[in-house]
Amino acid sequence: GENVEQHPSTLSVQEGDSAVIKCTYSDSASNYFPWYKQELGKGPQLIIDIRSNVGEKKDQRIAVTLNKTAKHFSLHITETQPEDSAVYFCAASSPRGSTLGRLYFGRGTQLTVWP
Amino acid sequence: DSGVTQTPKHLITATGQRVTLRCSPRSGDLSVYWYQQSLDQGLQFLIQYYNGEERAKGNILERFSAQQFPDLHSELNLSSLELGDSALYFCASSAGDEGVRAKNIQYFGAGTRLSVL
Numbered sequence: 188g189e190n191v192e193q194h195p196s197t198l199s200v201q202e203g204d205s206a207v208i209k210c211t212y213s214d215s216a217s218n219y220f221p222w223y224k225q226e227l228g229k230g231p232q233l234i235i236d237i238r239s240n241v242g243e244k245k246d247q248r249i250a251v252t253l254n255k256t257a258k259h260f261s262l263h264i265t266e267t268q269p270e271d272s273a274v275y276f277c278a279a280s281s282p283r284g285s286t287l288g289r290l291y292f293g294r295g296t297q298l299t300v301w302p
Numbered sequence: 303d304s305g306v307t308q309t310p311k312h313l314i315t316a317t318g319q320r321v322t323l324r325c326s327p328r329s330g331d332l333s334v335y336w337y338q339q340s341l342d343q344g345l346q347f348l349i350q351y352y353n354g355e356e357r358a359k360g361n362i363l364e365r366f367s368a369q370q371f372p373d374l375h376s377e378l379n380l381s382s383l384e385l386g387d388s389a390l391y392f393c394a395s396s397a398g399d400e401g402v403r404a405k406n407i408q409y410f411g412a413g414t415r416l417s418v419l
Contacts, residue, residue, distance in 0.1 A: 221407070221408070228412075230304065230308075230411050230412045231410045232304065232410070233407060276345060280406055288333065288396070288406050289335070289350060290408060292344055
């Protein structure tokens with residue numbers, strides 16, 4: 188099945204700096220790539236997603252880029268704020284047969300933004 | 303608030319016992335997914351139901367089972383519990399059947415924290 192690798196596992200940045208989290212996937216058929224933010228004691232919350240027919244997508248301070256050839260995608264957060272501190276997960280979804288719709292998650296990145 | 307409701311929030315039980323976790327999907331969502339989150343395994347997909355039928359199975363143990371009822375709520379049953387089953391269990395829901403190009407945006411509940419002592 189699909190294998191999603193996520194780096195780094197921890198990331199510390201100063202408020203106002205940018206943060207970048209990278210993920211790679213193994214299944215070339217994967218076509219949907221969401222990013223989730225998980226705060227302490229809460230469930231993962233979708234923050235942005237991208238489909239394989241798009242190379243980049245932006246939503247205010249958050250952007251995601253996708254390189255299908257290299258099978259990697261990245262989350263970019265600009266002008267970071269302390270409230271961005273959380274665990275971020277990337278995921279991939281393949282349209283193949285029995286795995287249709289399931290999400291394969293990376294191991295997560297603990298982002299800490301220092302004031 | 304994602305609109306996905308999970309109960310209970312916390313569950314403490316002993317080894318060998320059986321528990322039931324409940325999930326109510328967002329209004330109108332037909333698909334329900336169960337995930338297990340542990341420190342060593344991350345977020346692992348367990349099982350998916352669509353409109354009452356099982357659609358996909360992940361690394362779900364034989365001691366675990368799930369079902370989706372006609373009102374679309376779902377239950378995850380965990381039996382013969384072991385210490386290693388202690389984890390956060392999340393339910394997520396999405397609008398429809400991915401096979402007909404429906405959006406596979408999954409919304410997660412707040413989870414049930416299971417502690418097996």
